[in-house]
Amino acid sequence: MERLHADDPREAGPYTLVARLGAGGMGAVYLGRSSGGRTVAVKMVRPDLAVDGAFRDRFRREVAAARRVSGAFTAPVVDADPDARAPWMATAFVVGVSLHRAVAAHGPLPEDALRMLTAGLAEALVGIHAAEVIHRDLKPANVLLALDGPHVIDFGIARATDGTALTSTGSVIGSAPYMSPEQALGQHLTPASDVFSLGTTVAFAACGESPFGDGASAAVLFRVVHTEPDLSAVPARLRPLIERCLAKEPERRPSPREVIAYVQGLAGRSDPRLGYGDGPRADRPAEPAGWLPDPVAAEVLALRTALGTPPEPDPTVPLTGPVEDLVPPPERRGPGRRKLLLGLTGGALAVAGGGTVWALNRDGSLAGDGSGAGGGGSGGASGGTPGPSRPSPDSVPDAKLTWQTKLPGAAVQVLPGNGIVACVTLREVVGLDRQGGTAWTVKGEDHGMYFSAMSTTALRIAAVDGTRLYAAGTATATPTPGRSAVRAAVLSIRLTDGKEPWTATLDDQGSAGVLGFPGVRGGRAYLLPLTMDESGTSEMAVWALDLGTRRTAWLHKARAMPVFWGLPRSGGGLLYADTERIVAVGTKGTMTWSKEFKAALLGAAGAYFLVVDDHGTLVAFDTAKGTRAWTVPDVVGASRLGDGVATDERGTVAYVLVRDTDGGLSLVALDAATGKARWRRPVPADAKGSPAPGARLLYADGNVYRIGADGMLWAFDAANGAPRWKYGGFKGISATNLAWAAGDRRLCIADTGATTVAALDANGA
Structure with a gap:
């Protein structure tokens, strides 16, 4: 925890803010106390977002969804005022170690703890589903192991089961290793999707890793949809239950109450730690942390001490919360580079109900998931020179949207050209005209394919070349001995009207879909299929498809999944x-x-x-x-969505971000032949406390575009780097949830977690 700074608020409604727990893209989270001693975590929205009507509406919906959920195994909202001048939400403050951290630090849980975990998660789902809410992101990082049992937190992407608010078919959001098959495919979700996630979470606790393996999200999602999980380490008595939870068909999975009944049958109702039934849990563990393995219990107890022995809270609100990184385990090591690249790092501090993630600095202070220093929040000193003074964001004019519209499903990619913006969802491609109206729609099922199951990854699934659009994915095929009934495939259509379709499949090699699409060059499409041999062993490949003959030019087998x-x-x-x-x-x-x-x-x-x-x-x-x-x-590395370097139309100039000595960033134009800088300009600073997702740059129409760490869009003059305009309509949305493309005199952007697509003119007018 940090002391309050001079510019921090001191109150939120009836709560006195006594310490800052951290800050993120939406705002800051504070330790709050009521006059009666109740301890809460208070999430305060940033002032610049509070005046954004669209963001305020999103926050209001989040509060409404979280308020619908309450139970012994969740961290409920206890108070909120989304209409205040500075909107805020207070949740129960729960001190506990995340399941992800506990397993990483101390190994898989023993069988008795697994039973408690399984029943506790199921009871949490009973309460969540009774409120007609689907959590959609149940995973080890969102499960806190507290002294009184497991708690489910973070309802930031939870949605109502009636399809209202932000829910829509085709909208894919969540964490790949713990998604249900229907969630990975962007299909309609029911509460059974959370039961699948319960199964993967318990399997992780038993095995120490996801039952569908690790690696790039696209490959993991493919395994979730098409392969069986590895449950070999799940205790034999629990395995049949977890197998049912992980059934591919939602209707075959047990209900949360059936899960509770199964666990009760294993442990026997005489077990004092299992008081589950039709109502709220009747019993608590007889011993403090008696259900937890000793090393985990010791860590939770140490956390309570690290909080500085605060005043006693209201007994109806347990003093528990995700401040776990205040007490790092012995010889703790940082996350591996592979996990950082693929966006799979876990642990650190997750404020219950707020979803904010924090890490412990070397000096013991808490910091957000990016330094927030200077432009871009990349932090860290460098040997670079700062150049001219950094421009203020307020000095850059604001751009206006040309149009904004909603799609039937979430667009995972947008591609402008020939007066059309092609929006690729998992099920269809929608062509929008200059005014944002629907010009045409091409459904994948009409051509026997779906486009991808990987909207949570960096890899692209479509490309435009001249007058044609090429969209890749998975096509159904006639099964042959030793080959699956799916193939890697490409659908090509005319961009202007969606007509003249043709398809090509990778028929001369067993394959199971395309996981990425580097692009089209010189009459060839370059794709990344997942190939399979006759034994069923899968491996990544690079596929060069000749667009003239519509046949394979060559296939290169890769040793590992390409990241960039x-x-x-x-x-x-x-x-x-x-x-x-x-x-x-x-x-x-x-x-x-x-x-x-x-x-x-x-x-x-x-x-x-x-x-x-x-x-x-x-x-x-x-x-x-x-x-x-x-x-x-x-030079700043790319985000997990790529786009780390942009080039002009001839490929003679490369645009990159570099670190300055003040902790900010500069945009640099490099001569591609010599590497010498043609110009260097500091970029305006991102909002304080923003994460550092890496560089995201595009070039088109004489502009260099950047997505800031805070979701702000910037356009810089490619001739000298001067900022031309900015647009803040997507602030508050993680930059890694935004798909974008530039060309045809406009910048197009989509929120992959919703169904919104928007366009801005290249000149910002």
Whole structure:
């Protein structure tokens, strides 16, 4: 916890704010006390977001959804005022260690604790579903192991079961390893989806890892939909229940009450720790933390001490809460680079009901999931020079939307061209005209395919080349011996009217869908299919599809899942990076060179591949030989959504973000042939406390576009880096939930967690 700063509020309604727990993209979370001693976590919305009507509406809906849920195993809302000048929400303050952290630090839970966990989660779902709410993000990081049992937190993406508010078919949001198959496919959700997530969460607690494995979200989602989970480490008596919870068909899963009954049958009603029934839980553990393994219980008890022995709270609100990183375990190690790249890091501090994540600094203070220092919030000093003074965000004019509209489902990608914006959802492609009206719709099912199950990942699934749109995904096929009934496929349509369709499939190799689409160059489409041999073993590949003959030009087998890639404008082939190396693939599909290299960004400009290592050094490699041509220090790596480097239409200039000595960022235009800076301009600072998701840049129509860490959109003059306009309508939404594309004199953007698509003119007017 931190002491209050001078600019911090001192009160929220009837609560006195006594300490800051941390700050994030939406605002700050405080430890609050009522006059009667009740301890709560108070979430305060940032002042700049409080005046945003659309954001205030989203916050009001979040409060309404969270208020509908209350029970012994949740962290309920105890008070809120979404209409206040500074909107706020207070939730029960629950001190507990997240399940994710407990398992990572102390190993899988023993069988008796697993029974308590399973029944406790099921009872939480009884209360959640009784309120006609679907949680949609039940996972180990959102389960707190407290002294009185497990608690389910974070209803930030929970939705009403009647389909109101932000719920819509095709809207995919959540955490890949714990999604249900129907959630991964963007289908209509029922409460049974949460039961599937309960099964994966308990399996994690028993096994120490997701039952569908680790890796890139796209590959994990494929396994969730098409393969069986690994439950070998789940205790034999619990395994039949977890198998039923993980049934692919929702109707085959047990209800939460059936889960409780099953666990009661295993433990026997004489077990004093299992008081589950039709109403609220009757019993509590006889011993403090008696249901938890000793190391976990010791950590929870230490947390209570770390809170500084606060005044006794109201007994109806348990003093528990996710301040777990106040007491790090011995010899704690930071997250691995692979987890950071794939956005799968866990643990740290999650404020109950608020969903804010915090980590412990080396000096013992709490900080948000980004430093929030200067522009971009990347933090950290560097050897770069700051250049001219950093412009104030208030000095940059605000742009106006050209249009904004709603789609039938969430768009995972938007692609402008030829007067149309193609919006790709999991089930269809919708073409919008210059005014945002629907010009045409092409349904995937009419062509025997769906486009992808990976809207939570960075990988693209469509591309535009000239007058044609190409959308990739999974197509059904006639089963053959040793081959599955699905294939990697591409659907091509005319961009202007959605007509003249044709499809191509990867028929000469067993495959199970396309997980990414690097792009189209020189008459070939380059895709990333998941291939399968006759034994059912899967591996990633790079597929070059000749668009003239609609046949495979070549197929390159990859050793690991590509995380980033670069596609030259000419010459054929591409470069991809997995978590350990970079691999150059030539025009015939053979590996021309490779290097052990931990890439944090990858692109291409002129005659070079551009790669940033995990220390921030950008290296230009010759595309043919892999020799180093030039380097640039202090370059910011890409976000997990890519877009870390932008190039002009000829590929002669590369635009990157670099770190300045004041902790902020500058936009730099690099000559692609020499690496020398043509100009360097500091960018305006992102909102204080914003996370640092990495660089996201685009070039089009003489502008360099950037998504800030706080969701602000920026347009800079490509000739000199001067800021031209900004747009804040997406502030408060995580930058990693925004899909965007530029061209055809406009910037188009979609919220992948909702159904909103918007367009801005290139000049901001």
